[in-house]
Amino acid sequence: MNNRVLSLVLSRLLIALITLVIVSFAVFFATTLLPGDTATILLGQAATPEAVEGLRKAMHLDDPAIFRFLRWIVGLLQGDLGTSYANEMPVADLIGGRFINTLQLAGVTALFSVPIALTLGITAAMLRGSLYDRAVTVLTIGVISVPEFMIATSAVLIFAVYLKWLPALSFANEVTSLTDLLRIYAMPVITLTFVISAQMIRMTRAAVIETLNTPYVEMALLKGASRPRIVFRHALPNALGPIVNAVALSLSYLLGGVIIVETIFNYPGIAKLMVDAVATRDLPLIQSCAMIFCLGYLLLITAADIIAILSNPRLR
Amino acid sequence: MTMTSSETKSDRISGTRLGYRFNIIGMVGLSVILLWVLIAIFAPLIIPYPVGEIVDLDYFGPMSRDFWLGSDYLGRDMLSRILMGARYTVGISLAAVTIACFSGVMLGMIAAVAGGWLDTVLSRFLDALSSIPSKLFGLVIVAAVGSSIPVLILTLSVIYIPGAYRFARALAVNINAMDFITVARIRGESTLYLIRSEILPNIVGPVLADLGIRFVFIVLLLSGLSFLGLGVQPPYADWGALVRENIGGLPFGAPAVMAPSFAIASLTISVNLLIDNLPKKIRDRSE
Numbered sequence: 230m231n232n233r234v235l236s237l238v239l240s241r242l243l244i245a246l247i248t249l250v251i252v253s254f255a256v257f258f259a260t261t262l263l264p265g266d267t268a269t270i271l272l273g274q275a276a277t278p279e280a281v282e283g284l285r286k287a288m289h290l291d292d293p294a295i296f297r298f299l300r301w302i303v304g305l306l307q308g309d310l311g312t313s314y315a316n317e318m319p320v321a322d323l324i325g326g327r328f329i330n331t332l333q334l335a336g337v338t339a340l341f342s343v344p345i346a347l348t349l350g351i352t353a354a355m356l357r358g359s360l361y362d363r364a365v366t367v368l369t370i371g372v373i374s375v376p377e378f379m380i381a382t383s384a385v386l387i388f389a390v391y392l393k394w395l396p397a398l399s400f401a402n403e404v405t406s407l408t409d410l411l412r413i414y415a416m417p418v419i420t421l422t423f424v425i426s427a428q429m430i431r432m433t434r435a436a437v438i439e440t441l442n443t444p445y446v447e448m449a450l451l452k453g454a455s456r457p458r459i460v461f462r463h464a465l466p467n468a469l470g471p472i473v474n475a476v477a478l479s480l481s482y483l484l485g486g487v488i489i490v491e492t493i494f495n496y497p498g499i500a501k502l503m504v505d506a507v508a509t510r511d512l513p514l515i516q517s518c519a520m521i522f523c524l525g526y527l528l529l530i531t532a533a534d535i536i537a538i539l540s541n542p543r544l545r
Numbered sequence: 546m547t548m549t550s551s552e553t554k555s556d557r558i559s560g561t562r563l564g565y566r567f568n569i570i571g572m573v574g575l576s577v578i579l580l581w582v583l584i585a586i587f588a589p590l591i592i593p594y595p596v597g598e599i600v601d602l603d604y605f606g607p608m609s610r611d612f613w614l615g616s617d618y619l620g621r622d623m624l625s626r627i628l629m630g631a632r633y634t635v636g637i638s639l640a641a642v643t644i645a646c647f648s649g650v651m652l653g654m655i656a657a658v659a660g661g662w663l664d665t666v667l668s669r670f671l672d673a674l675s676s677i678p679s680k681l682f683g684l685v686i687v688a689a690v691g692s693s694i695p696v697l698i699l700t701l702s703v704i705y706i707p708g709a710y711r712f713a714r715a716l717a718v719n720i721n722a723m724d725f726i727t728v729a730r731i732r733g734e735s736t737l738y739l740i741r742s743e744i745l746p747n748i749v750g751p752v753l754a755d756l757g758i759r760f761v762f763i764v765l766l767l768s769g770l771s772f773l774g775l776g777v778q779p780p781y782a783d784w785g786a787l788v789r790e791n792i793g794g795l796p797f798g799a800p801a802v803m804a805p806s807f808a809i810a811s812l813t814i815s816v817n818l819l820i821d822n823l824p825k826k827i828r829d830r831s832e
Contacts, residue, residue: 244669251673259685370821374761374813376768378788379806382795390798484678485769492773493792504773507688515688522681530676 237538245531249524253305256519257298260512305520311513315506320517324499328521331491331498335483337414338421343476346426350433350472355460357438365430372427377489381420388416417490424486425479432475440468470540477533481526571822577815581808584628585635592625597780605791605799615800617791623801626787627808633783634809637694638767641701642760648702649709650752654740656710657717668714675707679766687775697776701763708762712755716748757820761813768809784809 304311310320353365372380388394440446441464449463491501503518584591593613594600601616608615614623652671656664686700720726721744729743770776771785782790787805795802 247669248673248676251670252677255674255677256685259689261689370817371810371814374765374817375810376765376772376785376806378769378772378785379803379810382788382792382802382806385795386798386803390796481678485680488680488684489769489772503684504775507684507775510688512688515685519677519681519685523677526678527676 234538238535241531241534241538245527249527252523252527253302253520254298256516256523257301258294260516260519261294261297301516305517310517313506313511313514315509315511315514320513323502323514324517324521327497327499327502330496331487331500334414334417334421334487334491334496334498335480337418338425338483339480341418342422342425342429342479345422346429346479347433347472347476349426350430351437351460351465353430354434354437354441355456357441365434369427369430372423373431377420377424377486378493380423381416381490381493384416384420384423388419417494417496420490420494421483421486425482428482429476429479432479433472436471436475437464437468439471440464443467470537473540474533474537477529477536481529481533484522484526568822570818574815574818574822577811578819581631581635581812585631588628588632592622592628594622594625596621596625596629605794605797605801608800614804617787617801618793623787623804626782627784627805630782630784630787630805631808633694633777633781634764634767634785635812637698637701637777637783638760638763640698641763641767642705642756644698644702645705645763646709646752646756646759649706650713650748651740652706653710653713653715654717654744654748655736657714657721658736658739658744664714667710671707671710674703675711679704679762680769683766683770684773684775687770692770692775692778694777694781697767697770701767704766705759705763709755709759713748713752716751717744720744720747754820754823757816761816764809764813 301311308321310324312318313320313323349365353362356362437460441460443464446459446463449459454463487498488500488504490496491498492504495501499518499521503515503522506514506518599620600622601612601620604616604618604620606612606616606620612622612624614627617623617626652667656667682704683700686696690696726739726743729739734743767776767783768785768788771783772789774786774789777783777786779786779790784805788802791799791801791805
């Protein structure tokens with residue numbers, strides 16, 4: 230590790246930080262665009278003007294937007310996420326347990342999809358042009374070009390309606406045994422695994438093919454190395470960086486996926502919480518959920534970039 | 546400057562006019578797209594039943610001779626609703642992709658030609674925008690301003706401007722380094738001239754291919770938002786909304802649930818097939 234790598238990594242982290250500030254700015258101002266006065270909405274039509282005025286003062290609604298933004302950011306940094314409009318509970322309490330549920334779902338999905346996707350992606354690249362490779366390519370393009378809810382509804386139709394192996398809906402709070410756990414997680418995980426794997430297979434395949442096209446791999450071929458040896462000894466170690474990069478990038482698609490999957494399967498996660506909050510226009514809750522999602526997304530893409538920098542042998 | 550969008554359409558529709566040859570798969574993709582566009586335009590003339598009318602006594606009816614795709618949760622004809630839904634899905638997505646690509650490509654070319662701080666600020670800002678996950682962006686906007694068709698079109702286009710910008714800027718930066726641009730600069734041509742007459746003609750092919758891919762993303766996002774109940778609002782229904790309102794029929798395996806999904810898939814897969822099989826001349830011009 231030398232100074233150049235260090236400075237590249239640091240500048241990437243700085244960019245991520247600046248991005249986070251811009252993103253939080255965007256999230257805050259998008260949600261304050263709401264037509265109508267928050268105090269009036271909270272107190273209802275029958276409220277006296279004095280009560281509305283009092284609440285406006287208490288909530289600092291008369292301050293310029295930039296001060297409210299700063300107050301909100303400082304609150305976030307101190308772990309104060311605000312109070313939900315809908316049920317007066319602290320947002321942090323609402324989010325806590327559900328956040329863990331979502332993380333569990335994402336973790337289990339990653340556990341399944343990463344090995345599957347890497348195997349399929351690498352083997353497809355090794356056997357490029359074969360029937361197997363074409364089948365994998367067609368399948369991944371198919372999965373990528375349909376909406377997530379179609380994959381979810383198809384999974385329900387196949388596994389719950391026709392084969393009757395699994396329940397159609399999932400509730401994570403009624404777990405009594407290991408088989409229960411399997412049945413509850415199965416459907417959301419199957420759906421998400423399909424969505425994530427398709428992206429990951431495509432990117433892994435592209436990364437390996439790019440390495441296979443390099444002169445040193447041709448050299449290995451010319452000196453008579455066997456095909457597995459070319460792939461595992463010569464190509465794969467160099468493709469590792471791009472592959473890990475691809476994995477991190479594909480995992481960021483989980484965020485889009487969980488929103489649909491949690492809604493369709495009634496999974497008590499943070500995405501479902503946010504969709505419900507949008508329906509009730511519960512702004513503090515929406516803001517906090519949005520920030521958590523953006524932070525997760527940013528972490529993953531920054532990690533992907535940093536891995537790409539660290540694994541580049543030219544910088545070592 | 547309206548040139549970009551008008552050219553966009555005529556090229557997509559009559560690709561062979563310029564002497565390009567499509568292969569069979571590309572032709573199939575193109576025909577399915579054209580079919581959906583025609584359906585979107587002429588939907589009111591070809592639907593077998595009025596969309597709002599309850600015509601089947603049974604709800605979630607199966608496919609039959611009278612109701613080709615079964616009936617929905619109220620007993621309305623599913624085929625008619627899907628044909629009408631094409632108007633919203635195709636129309637909104639086409640409007641959004643046109644706005645997104647037009648603005649993104651213009652900004653990208655301006656940034657590449659102007660360079661300097663304008664380029665840096667624009668790139669940094671749009672990169673930050675693109676690091677908000679697209680569905681989340683949609684959710685936040687809908688939560689803030691509510692959902693109507695103009696808001697949807699604008700939101701979808703804002704979400705996809707950064708991607709179009711980044712793509713066009715990368716292409717334009719390459720062209721910008723060429724000798725004929727330097728010559729034009731020395732001649733004293735304006736930035737507007739450089740963009741319109743020197744850069745745009747050289748990136749138009751890949752930009753059109755990019756437009757197709759972005760169209761797929763927009764269709765998927767719009768369907769996703771509608772599925773969550775945050776997109777097109779009743780009484781109108783696009784394909785995503787049709788899946789949402791009929792999701793109750795899933796345990797019975799009603800055709801009303803899967804049919805709109807298949808409509809979406811046929812459109813998006815066709816666009817992908819067309820783009821993948823575009824003649825190399827269009828696709829790889831400046832790679």
